[in-house]
Amino acid sequence: MPERKFITQEIGSFRKPDYLSRRFHQIQGTEEFNRLAEKATLETLGLFDQAGLMNVGVGGEMFRWEMYEHLANSLEGIEFYGLVRSFDNKYYKKGSVVSNIKRKSSFHGDELKFVIANTEKRLKVPITGPYTMMDWSFNEAYKSREDLAMAYADLINQEIRDLKKIWGTRPGGEMLEIQIDEPAATTHPSEMDLVVDSVNRSIEGIQDAEFSIHVCYSRDYRLLYDRIPDLKLHGLNLEYANRDTMMTGVSDEARTGYEDIAYFSEINEEQYPRKFLGLGVTDVHINEVESVQLIRDRIEYAMAFIENPTNVRINPDCGLRTRSREIGYQKLKNMVEARNQVYGEY
């Protein structure tokens, strides 16, 4: 029986080795790209293994440059006119939807095939969600934001069906885990219905898979918690450490970042089965490596509300691509150590 208590997992991305990141765009689509992305994936799986992670995702998303661009590049109907500012002198590629969108190729099929062949550990495939894809695109072609989000949802549904075929049947009946990444989910409070409808459409009719949603840096998670009964998902993987203090202890004052979990639990108590909560316990935006004690305290504080350890997963706030590989590894290692220390108490 696979372990269900306090599963440790990463969220998605991990810093690429220089040999891949420096040449990524020059060689993308070539044999050499595949060779280097595979090499980087193997090395990252090795690091995750060494850190003791139970779920290794897809090995740090070495086949993907960035969550929006990767998926947009796999579609017809999207043009890139240039970079758009995110903040300061940081920019991202924001596509313009200029005609009806269609898949040119599978978004993550090659990646999944490679990872399946190279690890026996639990996997989780992150896929950028339909609402975020819509919100992060310029819409020149669809009548409304709703129409565009649902069009993305239909394509993501096709993609997940293809990934399920690749997954096939794993020994022990292990299910394919899909994480719908929706960092934009609570950006427009008036559009929460659309978030729910488009996420549900993305997974509609797909059986025997485990679905979660990842949201981070929300101004108000309650918007999301309120919709837990409507989202046809098994769990939520969320960022909390970034909004928490660095003080150790399990007092409310020390654990301000996790106070929302009481509200989550109130809603979750009414659910059958209950949703799992992936707890972000390490901040991906700072180099300081949180101590094992601090991470323990964060888990223990959350456990006062959630109680059942099979409903808790332990992860970083978000993808660790923002940190160096060395710091990313240390953060994961401490996270696993903290989890192992609290394991016996529940």
Added chain:
Amino acid sequence: MTEIKGLIYGTYPKNDELRIKIGRWERGVIKGQEIEAEISREKKVKTELFRNTGSDYTDPLFNWYDIFRPFTCATDGIAPGPLTRYKETNTFYRLPEVDHVGRMKVNPSEFNEIEENPPLPLFQGNSDPNYFAFFPSPFSFFKMSKVKEEATVDQFTKGMISIYSDIMKSYGFKNALLFESLPYQGEDLSLLLPFIEKFRTILVTEGNLKFADFTPLGKKLHSIAVTPEDRNMEIATKHSSIPGIRAIDSHNTKIEEPGAVKQNALDEAEKTGADSIYVTFNDYLDFLPDSIAAKKLEMIKEVIN
């Protein structure tokens, strides 16, 4: 015959070359003087481009990391806090953390290196009568900041207006544009009077306006640019010499049809009896790739000519 005037304001997207150079400055590869010279050169190019559209315009603000940043970083009593989402966009600004509003720590009209932002000066000198100095409205600045409990919007507004006035004087500017990112929530607009009495001012507003907010002003602004709704236009016409409509989308790459924009402007002017009207953007253009922003400028040129 109704005159249609164009208005280009706020932070403008940088081209790749300047973006890369600023990246090199961030990494310490090039010095402050050098990046200031590069920014200045590029500002001149874009200013000429704006001027050639026949529009009124502001500085392209290539050295402003966000619309509050130079003030956040160079004013006593204000400091940059965490990155914060700008309204409902995927663009972020450093949350101004306000203790009080003191004076600017450096002369903003000269070369000065400040923390967390490319070097000043704030603006390039410009004596063109079509040039307007850009400032974030103190009301939105206040609402988009984290403010100590005892600091009030009145104190904050008075402090910022005093700073803005000093800047206007130091440059010898006569025209200013105040940009309101958020709708009014009953603020006392008469706090702007010391500024608008001295300078020919365009106020770019957000949301649905109320007559009651503008009645205390008692003086007409040069222009109030509004979301084109009937009541907004009535207010803009009553309280400014030239009403303006925020009719061009700076959050979408689709290029509007110039004829349709022109007709929209003429219809709005006719409804309120205005003999001239500004056509402008619903936000500053920095939400678009620079290639698309350039096309939007071409489009506005067609609208007004």
